[in-house]
Amino acid sequence: MSYDEWFRDDRLPHIYCAGCGNGTVINCTLSAVDQMGWTKDETVFVSGIGCSSRAPGYIVADSLHTTHGRAIAFATGIKMANPDLRVIVFTGDGDLAAIGGNHFIHACRRNIDLTVVCMNNMIYGMTGGQGSPTTPQGALSTTTPYGSAEAAFDLCGLAAAAGANYVARYTSYHVKELIRAVRTGLETPGFSFIEALVQCPTNFGRRNKFRQVMDQIEFFKSHALLVQKADRMREEGKKIPDDMIVIGELARRNRPPLGVRK
Amino acid sequence: MRLVIDESRCKGCNLCTLVCPYRIFKPGTTANRRGVIVPELDRPERCANCRLQHLYGRTLCGVCQMICPDQAISWEEEGACEPVKVAIEY
Numbered sequence: 001m002s003y004d005e006w007f008r009d010d011r012l013p014h015i016y017c018a019g020c021g022n023g024t025v026i027n028c029t030l031s032a033v034d035q036m037g038w039t040k041d042e043t044v045f046v047s048g049i050g051c052s053s054r055a056p057g058y059i060v061a062d063s064l065h066t067t068h069g070r071a072i073a074f075a076t077g078i079k080m081a082n083p084d085l086r087v088i089v090f091t092g093d094g095d096l097a098a099i100g101g102n103h104f105i106h107a108c109r110r111n112i113d114l115t116v117v118c119m120n121n122m123i124y125g126m127t128g129g130q131g132s133p134t135t136p137q138g139a140l141s142t143t144t145p146y147g148s149a150e151a152a153f154d155l156c157g158l159a160a161a162a163g164a165n166y167v168a169r170y171t172s173y174h175v176k177e178l179i180r181a182v183r184t185g186l187e188t189p190g191f192s193f194i195e196a197l198v199q200c201p202t203n204f205g206r207r208n209k210f211r212q213v214m215d216q217i218e219f220f221k222s223h224a225l226l227v228q229k230a231d232r233m234r235e236e237g238k239k240i241p242d243d244m245i246v247i248g249e250l251a252r253r254n255r256p257p258l259g260v261r262k
Numbered sequence: 263m264r265l266v267i268d269e270s271r272c273k274g275c276n277l278c279t280l281v282c283p284y285r286i287f288k289p290g291t292t293a294n295r296r297g298v299i300v301p302e303l304d305r306p307e308r309c310a311n312c313r314l315q316h317l318y319g320r321t322l323c324g325v326c327q328m329i330c331p332d333q334a335i336s337w338e339e340e341g342a343c344e345p346v347k348v349a350i351e352y
Contacts, residue, residue: 004336012271013332018298019275023331031328175328201275213275 006030006040011058016051019213021172021198025119026055028175028196029088032182043086046075048100051126051200052092052119069100072107075114079259083113086186093120093134097153101133108162111190113259117182118155118193121200129203136243140207155195160251165190167251171197171220174247181249190257197245220245263315263337265306271334274298278326278335284308284351287326307348311337 007030016022033043045063047053048071056063066074075087096104096118107114123141124130131141131148134155138147160167166188168181178196185192199205199216210216227248230240240246265286278287279301286306290299306312311322315337321327327335 004333007333013273013334016331018273018332019277020331023333024277024329027328027330027333172329175325179328213277214280217277217280 003027003031003034006034006059006061008058008060014058015054017200017202019199019201020051020125021121021196021200022052022055022119024172024175025052025117025178025196025198026058026090028178029090029117029182030059031179032186033088035179035183036186038086042084043088044075044078045088045090046071046078047090048092048095050092050095050124051121052090052198053095055090055119069095069098070103071095072100072103072114072116076107076110076112076259079112079114083259083261087114088186089114089116091116091118092125093118093122093153093155094124094132097133097155105158105162108159108164108191108193111163111165111255111257113189113257114191115182115185116191116193117185118195119198120155120195121198121204122152123200123204125200125203129207139204141204156193156250159191159193163191163255164193164251165253165255165257166192166249167195168193168249169195169197169245169247171224171245171247172199173217173220174224177247184249188252189260190255263312264340265303265309265312266336266338267300267303268334268336269294269296269298269300271332272298272300273332274300275331276301277329277331281325281329283323283325284310305348307346308350 040061043061045056047056049068071089071091075089079087122134124132129142131144133153135148136152156167156169170178181194201213205216224247225244230246287301288304290302
């Protein structure tokens with residue numbers, strides 16, 4: 001089976017806006033799933049509500065489109081009912097960080113054998129560009145017309161602190177690294193969390209000086225800082241600029257997982 | 263192998279023009295029937311994957327296919343064709 005065969009050809013082209021990064025993350029995830037050699041029958045894709053959560057509808061495997069924020073709760077049920085299934089959760093930042101925040105931290109605590117791919121576009125893209133918990137400080141949105149006054153959520157730091165087995169962050173520019181991270185997450189027993197920062201040209205970029213799709217990709221390219229370099233800079237006492245995005249593998253540990261057959 | 267852009271899927275975001283190491287993709291100039299300005303291919307025979315995929319037995323590079331949000335870029339098998347002289351830039 002090749003990577004192309006995971007798509008439902010009759011549903012494409014998808015409804016995402018031109019240049020939306022969600023399509024890139026779907027490509028990378030399916031490529032990683034294909035490298036693992038899993039079959040359609042044993043793989044389940046779960047999603048909540050939002051732009052990102054339309055992703056399983058374009059995939060030929062079994063999928064579940066659930067209520068807002070409860071994707072991880074449904075995925076926990078699937079995994080506990082049949083531990084032989086491979087469960088992958090697609091979720092967005094509004095889904096995971098805002099309404100599903102408690103499900104997320106408790107899934108990290110229980111260390112269930114799930115792979116969660118969070119497409120973080122830093123805004124509520126589907127409903128018209130309201131500010132989300134991951135909107136960067138100072139960014140403009142419909143509900144923060146003078147710039148967001150609140151600090152943004154660090155989802156990877158939250159997952160690592162709550163006890164996830166594998167935590168990584170990449171952007172939609174770093175496709176090869178993203179494939180490798182998702183693959184490592186699929187291989188890891190226990191909860192693995194991959195945050196992929198994606199561009200939202202329609203609702204985030206348009207209001208935040210990224211007029212073209214490429215402008216935001218160029219921003220990701222120039223403002224990504226590998227975690228090893230960030231650690232080195234901290235040791236040397238240098239200050240990491242506020243707008244830098246720390247990418248890379250942020251946590252890997254070996255806590256006993258839940259939902260794996262002994 | 264031959265590099266092709268599926269015009270029925272492409273939405274004209276031009277992300278492929280940013281990532282290709284050979285700069286094969288160029289921003290297009292004319293809109294197609296759906297009103298999308300599809301990127302143009304500049305000498306696509308230079309693509310590493312087109313030339314060497316069969317030799318190595320796996321996808322080489324392939325960044326344009328991965329970053330394309332609309333799944334529009336793919337490679338297809340070519341039939342027999344007449345030989346053409348190709349200048350490869352390194």
